[in-house]
Amino acid sequence: MTKTFMLEDLDCANCARKMEEAIKKIDGVEEIHVNFLTQKMILTADDDRFDAILKEAVRCIRRVEPDCSVKL
């Protein structure tokens, strides 16, 4: 399943890169793109565990840039 999420207050390009790298390491993530310019995250992951993976991804984002929030 692939879903797109808006990221609010994504202010630093290096952070977007770090988020991408952190989320890539989550078990079950097939593809992840964090686009700094469109402020969007496109996540492809296991259907069954999508919600759990998404939760973990949101945590990764928080860790890298606490001001940035994911609009679910």
Added chain:
Amino acid sequence: MSRRQKRTLVRIGIAAALLAAAAVIARTVPFFEGIRALPLYLIPYAVIGWDILWRAARNIAHGQVFDENFLMSVATIGAFATGNYEEGVAVMLFYQLGEWFQSCAVASSRRSIAALMDICPDTANRIGPTGEIETVSPSEVAPGSEILVRPGEKIPLDGTVCEGGSTLDTAALTGESAPRRVSVGDPVVSGCLNREGTLRIRTTKPYGESTAAKIVELVESASARKARTENFITRFARWYTPAVVIAAVLLAVLPPLILGGGWTDWIHRALTFLVISCPCALVISVPLTFFCAIGGASRAGILVKGGSDLEALASVSTVVFDKTGTLTEGSFTVTAVHPSVGTAPELLETAAYAETCSDHPIARSVREGYGAEPDSRRVRNAEEIAGRGVRAQVDGHEISAGNSRLMDDVGAAWHACHHTGTTVHVARDGEYMGHIVISDSPKEDAGDAVSALRALGVTRTVMLTGDSEEVARETAKALGIDEYHGALLPGDKVRLLEEILAAAGKTGKTAFVGDGINDAPVLVRADVGIAMGAMGSDAAIEAADIVLMDDAPARIPQAIRIARRTVRIVWENIGFALGVKALILLLGAVGAVGMWAAVFADVGVAALAILNAMRALRIPKT
């Protein structure tokens, strides 16, 4: 400017004033000498740096060691610790100013990109079962619904016109504002501007699959297909910060140990390193350049699937063309009329009448060549003879129009034509009247496009076609194409392309240009697959790397120019950012420059690189 940006600017102003005041007081009042000046400088430092310090502390708690905020905090606190109060405040101040510039530049490029993507209207006027009109979001309109598009409005969904007529402006999709006439029964695509009349349209696709939404999705997801340079920057960014930080530590510790002393000076130099340890300028500007170029190109009707495709296109040295529909119009037109008896208009009229009832493409082109609508009362007993042509009674005469076999059947003394193309012989009551040649004519700008490609350094142009060898030779000669291969089956095209790819080797990329419907396997196989005239064709968009919305061959050299310019801007930014950083690192290590210059090398370069990247939005004209 957003509220947050305004607030930051005010804060920068206040901190700058406080810093100036502190500097004046420290210099004029004897009491504030040495360590006693510290409280004076801590006030502006707190004003300008509290959020950086707070974030640094919070991110450390999250395990983000090489975080920009943390490094800036260490660098400025280090400046205070080594007694450089003024520098500590100023570096924080300039860092914030640079960040502010950077966020303005990013916001501005985000706006430009959003404006480019504004081709889908937000609303659709759905016509209800009782004829009332309701304004809804285009995504709510199901296929098969009827919508109303008034003059001056954009068409929100793909469909067919079921009432009314108008001219459409396709500029938002093709970059060319050539008006297109539409009337009842014509298919229309979303994103076109309705210029004159009110149209009732029956939608054929849901919003998500309509052309305009597809284009936006394509451009937005383009950043997923990363260019080689982008991947290089990502890898580079991963080790750059740790490497610089380690270098800073070594610089602070090793020289004083070896030289014995001078700790303060070396630590101060090491702090300079920390200030430039963020790879931001590169991490932002390289993807931004590709993104701006892809967005800008989409406005010119050139859809690029990703940065990697743009990069490949920039180094294209071989271009392989499909013929029909790509270099030629793809529709047959009358190119010669050779009467044996009577005049040319007479011959054409007779043939057109004979062909009145036929739906064969040849018959249609003969009728189009005649121009006027044949009066069907003059035609009787029209019959089609498969593989030969047509026979009909026109004004009481028995007219046969078709190939040489048909002429032999009726006993007419036909002769061959020296023109290339399909020959239609005409006989009246068994007597040969002459023949008409129809052929597919090259597109107006095809020849210019081929010579423009050559001027751009494309060394080999090849044309592949299923048409006869003869037709292929003629077309290739007319357009100035180096090589041609005729009478090919679809499988042959792939095989030939493989050979061309092997011949090109590593010296340059090979692009294939086709109409996208029949050439999907070849488009996929080429280094760069370019599909043409693809407005509304999903198959083409799927198979190709680059999609041309209109079918002008001149778009190909334009696309290559865009690609080369983009790659040049990317390397300019990489060279500029790395060059400045390397220089400052070097000068900082020997103590020639302080942290001020380092701050410029960090945020200043990033802001400049962003501005340079945004040049990619502007697309050079053909």
